[in-house]
Amino acid sequence: MDMNIEYFNLPFTTLTGLYTGIILTAIFSVIFLPFLRKEWKGYTALLAVFINAAISSFIAIHALPGESVEQTYYGGNVFGNIPVCVDGLSAWFILIINFTCLTGVLYGIGYMKSYEEQKRNSSLHWILFVLFHLSMLAVCVLQNGLAFLIAWELMSITSMLLVIFEHYRAETLKAGINYLVQMHIGVAFLSIAFIWVYFSEGSFDFAGIAAFFIHQRPVWPFFLFFIGFGIKAGFIPLHTWLPHAHPAAPSHVSGVMSGVIVKMGIYGILRMVLYLNTDLIRIGESILILSVLTAFYGILNAAVHRDVKRMLAYCTIENIGIIGMGIGIGLIGKGIHNQYLMLIGFAGALLHALNHSLYKSLLFFTAGNIYQQTHTRDMEQLGGLIKKMPVTALLFLCGALAIGGLPPFNGFVSEFLIYSGLIEGIRFGGGAQFSSVMVLCIAALAIVGGISILTFSKTFGTVFLGSPRVVLTHQPKEVSLAMQIPLYLILFIMVMIGIFPGIFFDTALSIASQMSGTISVLPEVMPGISPVIVTVGRVSLLLVLLIAITYFVRTKISSARTITVQPTWGCGYVAPNSRMQYTSKSFSKTFAKLFSYITTEKKKYFEIAGSKIFPLPRNFQSHYHEFFEKNFIGPVNNRIFAFMNYFMFINNGNLQMYVLYGFFFIVILLVATFFNLL
Amino acid sequence: MSIVSFLLIIFTSLFFTGIVIRTKSIFSGRKGPGFFQPLKDIRRLFRKGAVYSKTTSFIFQIAPSIYFASVLMAIFMVPFGNQPGIISFQGDFIFFAYALALGKFFIIISALDTGSSFEGMGASREALYSLLVEPAFFILMGSFALLTGHTSFYEIFGSLHFGSYISYGEGTLAAIVLVFIALIENSRMPVDDPKTHLELTMVHEVMILDNSGFDLGLILYSTNLKFAMYGALIANFFLTPGYEWYYSLPIFIGVQIVFAVIVGTVESFMARFRMNHNPQYIFMLTSISLLIFIGVLILKKFV
Structure with a gap:
């Protein structure tokens, strides 16, 4: 590694220049966007997000192997020193943010075409999007409590304003206000926690938190941080904003919100976990159990709801639970000095955060396609869309398979890691206590996986298959190519992670090893895990090949036979209808x-009274x-x-x-x- | 040599349903169809043309192939005593469960693809029952991971050895759980009656009402394969290491035959449960697997 330091060390002036570039891009786009022609606004936002993403990714890729890029700026008397630091953890999340925001803008340009006439509204929308991207980047790099809170607040407010794009609708406004209020409850907790640290350590610097956690019992301050970040992430019972805000927002915004905003909560929790070195087992077990409950509760609600986007929002809660399980496993591993458990837990959490941001944004974007074409999010009003919108259907199917954790997609890789972590915890957990907790968690995770298969077979089946349940006034058709391209991009990365998980996993693993804190990771522990993950990818590929061969043989043989097309077998009933x-x-x-x-x-209904011979239409x-x-x-x-x-x-x-x-x-x-x- | 278990499973799958049917006809005092009748049916289906519903899309065409391939993939991972399966890695049983789930997902959505209310009903039930089975399997495998300290099928079965009374109990309970899982996953009695004539009371059969020809053949043969696969898993509990092939081979075949006879016997003497009793029944499996887990804790002297 020593050789690499020279290479990775970016000079001070270059770095300052890059940061200034990011901020200037945002300022320029804010100033000039309103004066542009309506069709250029989206592209300008795309350009701004692209420039910022390119610069920040450049820094992030330098930091990803483990050399953090650090720079301290003096922020006056109030702030004190503001360390701007891109370490492995921030770099990972910066890359997730950049990819999701880029695909989000690309998709949004197509999606917002029909809202183009609302000139002022759409200028504001694109300005906010650029600022929103900037604020998330800032959240990842600022390591001064006060500056962090300002960036955090900017992120909450811009995202809230993005949610209420259709502010003329009462329920959208209500969802937006709900979101705003809940976010500020979270900020209140975070502020208390940061001020607590400030009074103890005399500085808002994040390094102070590490010191604070060493000579104080970390349980209560960590609890405050966890609530503050947990509201953003959506752990139960702090999740109630998600099912309201996601359906209300325009689809590209809900995709980005679910893909990355929620992950900022996870980032915050992971950042605090980084500084934890005592009370690890207690905190780890609490997070693990809470996460299992979150996952179960989320998917349970997703299974019963009929609004596509609300269902997806509940699914986000489920996935946050799965990520949380990884964090919990990692903490327990750190607590009992089982390095394998720790690495697999944290790496699983990181990888699942990446995977979730991919397939969830894909699913929200396809839900946007459905909404754009049919103007409804209610599954019971849809049906048979696969014939009208085959591309959307296929992409949604891939997203559904991935979120169900089914091979050969990326969701399986990270769920496999979490399962492996739990099995490892059962095996070498060190006593009945850990084994029992882990065995219950594995049962819960299995049932969560089962329910998500039920949920997504239901959703895909009702929305895309069968025949249309309601005659729509406008016949839906496939969305424009511009809206399809970002979806293909996401799918490509998803398949790459599913089939060739090695490189992604190794990166997550090296970040996880940076999270070990005072426990040094033995170099011989790490190589044991990677080959298994590489094998999982290969086996997934084999599964795909096997399917392809079976299908090929089947098609070859049945093409020689007579094929007839008939109505669906109605079990003797000859007048079935789509209802x-x-x-x-x-x-x-x-x-x-x-x-x-x-x-x-x-x-809500009334029983038919016995005296009514000719019942009227009823509800x-x-x-x-x-x-x-x-x-x-x-x-x-x-x-x-x-x-x-x-x-x-x-x-x-x-x-x-x-x-x-x-x-x-x-x-x-x-x-x-x-x-x-x- | 790792192909042994695959070949053996394919071999036993040819006879499995035949034995079940023979058992049933003997118990009911009928002459019954021949031993190879199920196979002949499948062969006939493979040669037939197909009828597709107007409502269906490509999902309906591709789903049976995926279902079949997923079962094959799962079979690749099943070991045979000292011989690992074709594919064996740490945590392969997770892949095993999820590959099967992939097949199930497609067969469920292909039922919804027909737009028939009956098939939707079957799909809903199948999704529900198979999700309820999942925890039992994972607790079982987790318990054996704890007992043996290994995390792949081959290593778990390879290092499993029974010494005390509790461990015999564990083996028996595990075999029972796997028999039940196999019955539920294959939609047999007492959860589902494959021979019922009323669509409203079916689970699996009603899902595949619209499948015909080669596709139906694939689905039916997958059922045979799945039976033989679970039979092989059960047999592995009795193929403890140290046995030569001339012991393990008869044990394997014997276990498969006993398993098939048990399936036939259950179907001869039990009626199907009411639909709303099924979830309770399936949850019972989870509690049995928790018993196994507690047994393992006792064996490991944790409690």
Whole structure:
């Protein structure tokens, strides 16, 4: 490694120049975007994101092998020194952000075509997108608590404004405000945590956190950080913003949000985990158990919901759970000094974060295709789209297979790692305690995998297969090539990871070994894992070949036989119609009933009275409650509202009264000073 | 030599359903079809033309091939006593389960592709029951990973040896769990009745109502293969190391025959459960595998 330092060390001035370049690009695009012609706005945003992505990726690729690129700037008295540091962990997330944002903009240009006429709205949208990308990059590199919080806040606000693009719709606005409020609850926790560290260490520097965690018991401060970051990531019970915000946002925004914003929470947690060196087992087990519950809860809700994008949002929660499991396994491994367990856990988490950002953005973009062509997100209104939109169908299918963790796609590789970690934990966990926890986790992960297969076979089946359930006013057709290209790009990377996981895994592994903290990783531990992953890729390839051979033989043989095309066999019934198909609701109904204490169903209908001989048309409504909203957040909210009602007289809408309040305030201040109370 | 288990599984798959059918006809006092009737049926299907539904797309055409290939892939990983399978690596049983899941995914969506309400119903049930089976298999394999300290089929079975009463109990319970898993995965009694005549009460059969010709043949033969594959897994519990091939070969064949007879017996004397009892029944497997896990904890002197 010594030889490489010379090569990787970027000089101070170059680095400052690069950072300035990133910021200037963003500023220029913010200033000039509104004055451009409407069709150029998207391309300009693309150019800005591309320049920023190129510069930051250049730095990130330098830092990826383990040499962190570090630079300290003086931020005045308030901030103190601001270290701008790109280490392996940041570099990994920067690359994820760049790829997802680039494909997001590319897709967004096509997707936003129909909104082009809203000139001011779309200028603002593209400006925000550039800023949003910039703020996420800043979150990854700033290592000063205060500066970090500012970047974090900028990220929350820009993404919230991106969500409410269709602000003229009441439910979109509501989702946006919900998101904003929850993000600020998170920021409050983060601020408390950073201030706590500041008072103890006298600095906002992240290095202070490391010192703080060494001579303090880290459980409570870590708990604060975990809540702050966990709200962004969507661990239960902090997840309630996701199912509202994702469906409300334009599809390319939901893709990027689910792909990377949520990962910023994971980044934050991993960053804090990096500084942990005591109480590892307790924190690790807590994260592992919470993550298992998150994964299970997320996929359970995904299985029953019928709004495509809401279903995908719940699936994001599931995947955050799986990533969290990796983090938990890694921490336990670090705690019991099992290096193999630690590496496989952290590497699994990192790789799953990458994989999830790929297939989730692919799925959200294809959901955008569906929405653009049919103007509905309700699965029960769709059906048979595979004939009208074959490319979208195929891409969605690949995404569905990947998210179900099925070979030969990338989702399998990272789930395989998590499984291997759990098996390793059962095997050498060091006692009944770890073995039992891990065995329950493996059972839960298996059932989560099963439910995700049910969820995605249901979604793909109802949306794309069968025949259309409703006659649409506009016949859907395949989306433009411009919207397909980013999807193919994502698919390409997905297949690469699925078949040739070695290079991606080795990178994740080297980052995981940097996360070991005080425990040094023995060089002979690492090589043992990689060959297995390479084998997994090869076996996946073999599976593809086997399928291809079988299909080839089958087609060869059956092409010689007579083939007839007939209506579907109706079991003797000769007048079936498309409304009789199995719906997504009916597909998951039996399953939902099994877990009816979590997925409570609300029905609205009237029984037919016996006296009615000729019943009139009637309504039947059914939907599933969100467990946490109904049982915890809702009641608490109502209490708060009821209590706040008593103070409504203060907020009475009269300007004079508000001026009077100001006057009162000044009087109180004066009196207080007079009596020396302050 | 690692191809032995593959060849043996293919070989036993030819007779498996024949034995099941013979057992059933003997128990019910019928003359019954011949030993090779199931094979002849499949061969006949391979030669037939096909009827496709107007509603279907390419998914329907490709799904049976994927289903078949996924079962083959899973068979590649099954060892035979001291011989590893064609493919063997650390954590291969995870791939085993997920390859089978891939096939299942496609067969489910191909049922939905027909747009038939009956086939949708079957698909929904199949998805539900197979997801409920998953934890049992993983707990079982996790327990044996703990017991033997290895993480691949071959190494686990290769280093498995029974010494105490508890370990015999473990082996028996594991065999029972695998028999149940095989019955559920192949949609046999008591979860599903393959011979029922009412579509509303079917699970697997109703999913493949629209398949015909070569595709149907592939699906039916995959069922045979799956039976033989699970039979081979069960046989591995009894092929403890140190046996020469002239012991292990008869043991393997013997276990397969006993397994087939058990399937036939169960189908002769049991009625299918009510659909809403099935989940409970399948969850029972998870609890048995947890018992196995606790047994392993005792064996390892953790408790």
